[in-house]
Amino acid sequence: NAGVTQTPKFRVLKTGQSMTLLCAQDMNHEYMYWYRQDPGMGLRLIHYSVGEGTTAKGEVPDGYNVSRLKKQNFLLGLESAAPSQTSVYFCASSFLLWDTQYFGPGTRLTVL
Amino acid sequence: AQSVTQPDIHITVSEGASLELRCNYSYGATPYLFWYVQSPGQGLQLLLKYFSGDTLVQGIKGFEAEFKRSQSSFNLRKPSVHWSDAAEYFCAVYSYDKVIFGPGTSLSVIP
Numbered sequence: 001n002a003g004v005t006q007t008p009k010f011r012v013l014k015t016g017q018s019m020t021l022l023c024a025q026d027m028n029h030e031y032m033y034w035y036r037q038d039p040g041m042g043l044r045l046i047h048y049s050v051g052e053g054t055t056a057k058g059e060v061p062d063g064y065n066v067s068r069l070k071k072q073n074f075l076l077g078l079e080s081a082a083p084s085q086t087s088v089y090f091c092a093s094s095f096l097l098w099d100t101q102y103f104g105p106g107t108r109l110t111v112l
Numbered sequence: 113a114q115s116v117t118q119p120d121i122h123i124t125v126s127e128g129a130s131l132e133l134r135c136n137y138s139y140g141a142t143p144y145l146f147w148y149v150q151s152p153g154q155g156l157q158l159l160l161k162y163f164s165g166d167t168l169v170q171g172i173k174g175f176e177a178e179f180k181r182s183q184s185s186f187n188l189r190k191p192s193v194h195w196s197d198a199a200e201y202f203c204a205v206y207s208y209d210k211v212i213f214g215p216g217t218s219l220s221v222i223p
Contacts, residue, residue: 004155035213040121042202042213043156058210090155098144098206103155 002026006091006104013081013111021076021107023091031094032074033101034058034066036087043090049074050097081111114139114207116214124220125193133188133217135203144206145186147177150216151199159201162186173197195221 007022023032030051035043035058045058049068063085065077074093078085088108092101115138125131137143144163148156160171167179177188186203198221203214 040215042116042215044213045210048210092155098211100146100158100161101156101211103157105153105155 004091004093004102004104006089006107008107009105010108011110013078013109015082015111017081017111018077018079019081019109020078021089021091021109023074023076023093023104024072025074025091025093025102026072027093027095027102028071029093029095029102030071031097032068033092033094034064034074034076035090035092036060036085037090037106038087046076046089081109083111085109086111114205114212116203116205116212118201118203118214118217120217121215122218122220124222126222127195128192131188131190131193131197131219133201133203133219135186135188135214136184137186137203137205138184139205139207142181145177145179146204146206146211147171147175147186147188148202148204148213149173149199150202156202159188193219193221195223197221 004025033048034046044060047066052071055066067075091104094101117136146161147159150156162169162179200216202216
């Protein structure tokens with residue numbers, strides 16, 4: 001039982017490049033979330049999903065897209081990376097919406 | 113708008129000493145409240161949560177928190193800190209359509 005896993009762990013991009021972060025959970029959770037963590041700002045919600053095939057915007061969705069094609073996976077895409085997107089990205093899942101969230105180990109992304 | 117504040121950015125305590133981390137929220141109705149811990153290089157883990165009922169909530173690793181509606185606070189406590197408690201602690205509030213996280217308090221423990 002791996003819980004929530006994230007791929008990759010680290011990535012360096014140049015401005016304008018694209019990439020996809022993968023989140024996978026094996027707990028059969030319906031709800032999944034993507035956050036970014038910046039110093040002194042806690043976690044801010046980017047997008048979330050209430051089930052397979054559904055996504056919704058969070059607090060800071062601009063510049064990101066997401067997809068939930070399978071229940072266990074939640075993908076976060078950056079179409080044209082900007083230095084402002086340098087951050088640590090966390091994926092989480094939960095059994096009930098907004099209840100106890102189980103977090104992955106994070107992806108540290110640097111955009112040059 | 114709902115908000116969560118954690119007044120202490122960084123706290124240092126000696127091993128064996130007691131600990132209290134402060135959390136204040138701004139929210140109109142009875143909130144759902146959480147405390148999460150983040151060890152270095154790791155994701156967040158739930159310590160405890162409050163939805164209703166007894167205002168003193170027990171969590172994992174010997175932590176507890178008390179909900180005080182009159183003070184809009186949900187402070188986290190531990191009677192005796194261990195070196196392994198050194199981490200970042202986040203308070204969070206559930207509002208109608210999302211969970212809002214506070215900025216975090218970094219805890220250092222002196223042996």
